[in-house]
Amino acid sequence: MSEVKFSKEHEWIKLEGDIATIGITKHATEMLGDIVFTELPEKGSKVEKDGTAGVVESTKAASDVYTPVSGEVVDLNQSIVDDPSKINQDPENSAWFFKLKIKDKSEMDTLMNKDEYDKFAKESSA
Amino acid sequence: MDTKKTSLYQLHQDSKAKFVEFAGYQMPIQYSEGIVEEHRFTRNHSGIFDVSHMGQLFIYGQEDLVDDLEKVFPLDLKNLKLNHSKYSFLMSDNAGIYDDLIITKIKDGFLIILNAACKENDFKILKALLNDKYKMILDEERSLIAIQGPKSVQILKSVIQGVENLNFMSGNWFTLDDHNIYVTRSGYTGEDGFEVSLTNEFADGFTRRLIDKGAKLIGLGARDTLRLEAGLCLYGHELSKDKTPVEANLKWAISKERILKGNFIGSDIIAKQLTNGVSKIRVGIKPEGRIIAREKTKIYNVSDLEIGEITSGTFGPSVNGPVAMGYVENEFSKKNTKIFLEVRGKKHPATICSLPFYKKNYVKGVN
Numbered sequence: 001m002s003e004v005k006f007s008k009e010h011e012w013i014k015l016e017g018d019i020a021t022i023g024i025t026k027h028a029t030e031m032l033g034d035i036v037f038t039e040l041p042e043k044g045s046k047v048e049k050d051g052t053a054g055v056v057e058s059t060k061a062a063s064d065v066y067t068p069v070s071g072e073v074v075d076l077n078q079s080i081v082d083d084p085s086k087i088n089q090d091p092e093n094s095a096w097f098f099k100l101k102i103k104d105k106s107e108m109d110t111l112m113n114k115d116e117y118d119k120f121a122k123e124s125s126a
Numbered sequence: 127m128d129t130k131k132t133s134l135y136q137l138h139q140d141s142k143a144k145f146v147e148f149a150g151y152q153m154p155i156q157y158s159e160g161i162v163e164e165h166r167f168t169r170n171h172s173g174i175f176d177v178s179h180m181g182q183l184f185i186y187g188q189e190d191l192v193d194d195l196e197k198v199f200p201l202d203l204k205n206l207k208l209n210h211s212k213y214s215f216l217m218s219d220n221a222g223i224y225d226d227l228i229i230t231k232i233k234d235g236f237l238i239i240l241n242a243a244c245k246e247n248d249f250k251i252l253k254a255l256l257n258d259k260y261k262m263i264l265d266e267e268r269s270l271i272a273i274q275g276p277k278s279v280q281i282l283k284s285v286i287q288g289v290e291n292l293n294f295m296s297g298n299w300f301t302l303d304d305h306n307i308y309v310t311r312s313g314y315t316g317e318d319g320f321e322v323s324l325t326n327e328f329a330d331g332f333t334r335r336l337i338d339k340g341a342k343l344i345g346l347g348a349r350d351t352l353r354l355e356a357g358l359c360l361y362g363h364e365l366s367k368d369k370t371p372v373e374a375n376l377k378w379a380i381s382k383e384r385i386l387k388g389n390f391i392g393s394d395i396i397a398k399q400l401t402n403g404v405s406k407i408r409v410g411i412k413p414e415g416r417i418i419a420r421e422k423t424k425i426y427n428v429s430d431l432e433i434g435e436i437t438s439g440t441f442g443p444s445v446n447g448p449v450a451m452g453y454v455e456n457e458f459s460k461k462n463t464k465i466f467l468e469v470r471g472k473k474h475p476a477t478i479c480s481l482p483f484y485k486k487n488y489v490k491g492v493n
Binding site: 081 | 155156161162163165347351416417418420440441443448470
């Protein structure tokens with residue numbers, strides 16, 4: 001059974017066993033506009049909760065991508081580097097960013113569930 | 127100070143624009159389809175741009191005015207034909223650029239299109255330079271609408287007959303529903319297109335007619351990616367008071383005749399730079415891969431010495447890759463020179479390239 005949670009930096013995280021898949025939310029892509037460049041963390045690197053773990057750029061500006069939990073990067077989605085427009089098309093599914101072997105499952109508890117995030121996104125864009 | 131709104135504000139809202147403040151105006155940065163789609167639509171079809179924030183300065187006078195303006199602009203205005211336009215600059219004594227502009231000879235004087243952020247200052251400078259001798263109107267009663275892209279001529283002529291006979295960088299008065307409209311064949315996208323000056327109360331209805339004919343509103347975001355692909359300068363980025371037209375690689379816009387004779391503001395410096403060369407010059411820059419080098423990105427040579435700075439950089443949707451312009455030391459300005467761009471602490475390879483990134487499609491030989 002997998003669990004999907006959301007961060008205040010507009011990332012989503014899906015946990016299956018001790019492997020977390022992380023991407024940015026649809027709401028984030030709507031705020032960014034057309035994404036034209038993606039940079040991902042290095043495979044094998046260790047990332048810390050709320051630390052930067054990549055970059056997305058729209059035609060307008062660059063934005064950091066943060067990791068909502070700590071862990072080791074075990075997989076990258078090269079297809080969004082080759083064609084960043086995929087992130088706008090399917091942000092919360094096929095356009096995931098990276099997978100982490102997570103360090104501490106309890107970090108998931110600090111994140112929002114879908115309803116909480118939807119409310120947060122609505123308020124933060126108002 | 128309250129931000130100003132153009133006459134198309136309601137239309138922008140109806141079209142779900144995202145707004146930004148630009149030069150004191152609420153302007154649309156993009157609409158619902160987004161910058162990349164708006165950019166492509168302009169290149170393939172026809173985009174409408176609200177550029178009413180730009181200054182429309184009318185100066186009235188006869189031969190005296192031509193003489194006096196030749197002391198200001200590096201142009202052969204005596205031989206500028208009625209309804210023909212030239213790109214030029216308002217400069218300081220040091221040939222620093224206060225603004226870049228388009229000047230058109232109209233009956234009884236000139237029409238000068240100025241950048242929004244510069245127009246008030248330009249007006250003051252010009253008024254002083256001309257000793258208050260001529261009637262000058264920075265017209266806030268008129269809007270300016272650009273229509274750009276390959277289908278624009280068909281669309282605009284179905285609303286205003288005769289515009290199809292205009293050549294690039296020329297214009298004329300037209301009448302539509304008793305409104306006087308001044309149309310020039312010009313623009314800022316590298317595409318064939320027109321700029322239409324008309325009264326504020328007519329702007330909304332007129333623009334809705336263009337939309338009914340198949341053109342779409344395009345925001346400032348795509349305007350920037352389009353002009354950058356076309357290698358065109360943006361004031362405040364490529365151009366400023368610290369840059370001369372020679373440094374900006376725009377010497378083509380300076381009349382050769384006028385350089386020989388001099389006697390315009392900044393002419394000494396311009397002549398000197400044309401003879402001796404400049405230390406830094408504007409170039410096109412093509413980053414390798416997909417990395418985007420934005421304004422203020424530092425430029426290095428292959429020996430890791432800093433040689434310049436990016437002034438504009440983005441992703442070019444029609445080029446399908448990153449594009450940039452910047453200033454580099456003259457010795458590194460040659461086409462195909464390898465350089466490095468420092469983005470987020472890492473140096474990325476790039477190449478000096480010729481401009482534009484995207485071939486211009488101006489219409490020059492209609493009549």
